[in-house]
Amino acid sequence: MVYQVNEKNFEQEVLAAKELVVVDFNAEWCGPCRMLGPVIEQLAEENQDVKFVSVNVDNSGELAQQFGIQSIPCVVFLKKGEEKTRNVGFAPKSVLENMIKELK
Amino acid sequence: MKYDIVVIGAGIAGLTAAIYGKRAGKNVLVLESRTYGGQIVNTPSIENYPAAMGISGFEFATKIYEQAITLGAEIKFENVMSITDGKIKTVHTNQNDYQSPVVIIATGSKNRQLGLPNEEKLLGKGISYCATCDGAFFKNKVVAVIGGGNTAVEDALYLAGVAQKVYVIHRRNQFSAESVMVEQLQKQPNVEFIFDAQVTELIGEQKLSAININTNNQARIINIDGLFVAVGRVPENEKFANVVTLDQHGYIIAGENCETSAPGIFTAGDCRTKEIRQLVTAAGDGAVAANHAIQYLNQLNQD
Ligand SMILES: Cc1cc2nc3c(=O)[nH]c(=O)nc-3n(C[C@H](O)[C@H](O)[C@H](O)COP(=O)(O)OP(=O)(O)OC[C@H]3O[C@@H](n4cnc5c(N)ncnc54)[C@H](O)[C@@H]3O)c2cc1C
DSSP states (O other): OEEEOOHHHHIIIIITOSSOEEEEEEOTTOHHHHHHHHHHHHHHHHOTTSEEEEEETTTOHHHHHHTTOOSSSEEEEEETTEEEEEEESOOOHHHHHHHHHHHO | OBOSEEEEOOSHHHHHHHHHHHHTTOOEEEEOSSOTTGGGGGOSOBOSSTTOTTBOHHHHHHHHHHHHHHTTOEEEOOOEEEEEOSSSEEEEESSOEEEESEEEEOOOEEEOOOOOTTTTTTBTTTEESOHHHHGGGGTTSEEEEEOOSHHHHHHHHHHHTTSSEEEEEOSSSSOOSOHHHHHHHHTOTTEEEEOSEEEEEEEOSSSOOEEEEEETTEEEEEEOSEEEEOSOEEEOOGGGTTTSOBOTTSOBOOOTTOBOSSTTEEEOGGGBSOSOOSHHHHHHHHHHHHHHHHHHHHHHHHO
């Protein structure tokens, strides 16, 4: 499951989470974001111990700004509220899988 | 792992080649280092592809991708590093080696960089090569566009509607873009043109804060939040220079039959020497390259 989050529940769903959180910043109009969507869904399916959330940058501009997002798709990996690493642009499943493995 | 045909690049040319290869009953692998669909995926609307007017690049790419998959083409997301030539060729990726008698190179082109220090570091931190992708993050900010062709002028027009101010910096004093678009751009109140200028420095540590430009032998610092680089595209065929002949710009030399200097290696799309680099010609090349590849395979099987 990939949860949709916004400014209201970000603190609780992402920053306060104990497990690794993968935040997918995306938008409707962004082609590569829509290509990445199914990859994120699959990873969420296969990594039940990791939390996957999605942020629509058009609806949650403040969050995008807070994270200094200037290009999407952008996937940010957080642990205990702290950013560990990020990937800008489309990445094949294997690349994201490795990033998750290293951080889990 | 063995295949009949290995295609390098899942852009429109490569995917079309895969479709034709599969329909001829061949075993086809497509290798792609980034996203399927290639350079068109960020374009909001395609206006000149026959029978698909107004389709988005994403939709267009996804349809071709799904068509290739449905027909049974295998697609792997791996970066091709080199080819070893021979009767059976070996394609080396960052993860595996694949063998096949035929290879089709369809690697397209990538954005030309300015070639300045800091450019890679500041990518996505103020530097972008795609206004329609990243422009929205510069609402009410100050940006600059570098270039003078259609893409630069289109980008500047788009950004003029989003940003507070847009500098258009060009190394000549005239645009090579279509005049209708240039006139439209000149009407924008928040666009400032700087001609005969070259960017010499990208300033910023965590993110871009300014650029240094040289105009008429004078240095000038301009504070900006974003820089959109639109100075053309270049092929990325250096890794194949030891097996196929490239022209002085790095394009693979091939005629309309898509045959390279190496028997059994074909090429399709923007990466080869040609006059018109468009979707419809990329698709055309894909079909031609695949058909020549199939003839070559059938000939091999008879020998
Ligand atoms: C902004 C923009 C707008 C455009 N608008 C139009 C339009 O409206 N109409 C039109 O007809 N044309 C348009 N074009 C041109 C059109 O997109 C191209 O001519 C066409 O997409 C070329 O297709 P291709 O398959 O040859 O190359 P590409 O689309 O460049 O695909 C090549 C693929 O190969 C991959 N690749 C490269 N090297 C390797 C490697 N070593 N290993 C694995 N994979 C690799 C790349 O990642 C890429 O996915 C536009 C281009 C741009 C940039």
